[in-house]
Amino acid sequence: MNNNGKTSTPVTVIGLGLMGRSLAAAFLAAGHPTTVWNRTAAKAEGLVADGARLAPSVADAVKASPLTIICLTDYSAVNGLLADDALDLSGTTLLNLTSGDSAQAREAARWAEQRGVRYLDGAIMAVPPSIGTAEAVILHSGPQADFAAHEATLAALGTASYLGEDPGLASLYDVAGLAMMWSVLNAWLQGTAMLRTAGVDAVTYAGFARLMAAGVAEWLPGYAEQIDRGEFPAEVSALETDVRAMDHLIEESEALGVNAELPKLFKAMADRAIAAGHGGEQYPVLIEEFAKPGPA
Structure with missing residues (x-):
């Protein structure tokens, strides 16, 4: 029973690393009867003390609930765990929250489909302490009906987002988000290194950097429309103008004794786009360069 006196759906969590334990704890806190299993049973002790049931085997864990969450180190571990043909998965929907790539997710979905198993793939865009908020x-990605059937239960973990039927979408969004994260952080570190040469500390620059990042984020919807149309009119600035600013960034970095590899990478891609005849178009035309394989 949950705090409102209503019966909550039982859930199983397989894999009790830091993230797995956080997932199980969130389900318990939301009032879901929670079964757990881990190769090292001692990792379940705190959860058992809070009301979880420790299953003696993977088969028992899967049979305990209509929804089984798998959160292991990698897909090889998942494959090894589920390789036993005698393992009966017919009564549960598998939600695999193990980190991997889109090809692995699609292969896992094919494996499940061949065995008549309901399967969703997922990616956690959070750190363990924030689970449950x-x-x-x-x-989540995979069959919409399977997600809908468990959406209310999955809300115990946080904001449950459904991306589409392609089981590889969750993994693709995950790595696309990482590209955003590292790009923003690396650009901030570049600027921080430059300003430190003038005695400006990172905390002071961080406020200005946040304003810049928020301003650039406002451009994204309009730029996305240009990409989807395949038309890049220079409404704000032409790429050939942006390249001159890139030269300035490179020159200033080198003059200050700061690493200029990152801005040189920006400029190398822009130079290729200009050489291909796109100098008079707007910055999103660089999507054509990002869509190509990199230099061998």
Whole structure:
């Protein structure tokens, strides 16, 4: 029973690393009867003390609930765990929250389909302490009906986002988000290194950097429309103008004794686009360069 006196759906969590334990704890806190299993049973002790049931085997864990969450180190571990043909998965929907790539997710979905198993793939865009709060975004992809059947239960973990039927979408969004994260952080570190040469500390620059990042984020919807149309009119600035600013960034970095590899990478891609005849178009035309394989 949950805090409102209503019966909650039982859930199983397989894999009790830091993230797995956080997932199980969130289900317990939301009132879901929670079964757990881990190769090292001692990791379940705190959860058992809080009301979880420790299953003696994977088969028992899967049979205990209509929804089984798998959160292991990698897909090889998942494959090894589920390789036993005698393992009966017919009564549960598998939600695999193990980190991997889109090809692995699609292969796992094919494996499940061949065995008549309901399967969703997912990605956790959060750190363990935020699980169970709205700030924790959990991405899901796979059959919409299977997600809908468990959406209310999955809300215990945070913000449950459904991306589409392609089981590889969650993994793709995950790595696309990492590209955003590292790009923003690396650009901030570049600027921080430059300003430190003038005695400006990172805390002071961080406020200005946040304003810049927020301003650039406002451009994204309009730029996305240009990409989807395949038309890049220079409404704000032409790429050939942006390249001159890139030269300035490179020159200033080198003059200050700061690493200029990152801005040189920006400029190398822009130079290729200009050489291909796109100098008079707007910055999103660089999507054509990002869509190509990199230099061998």
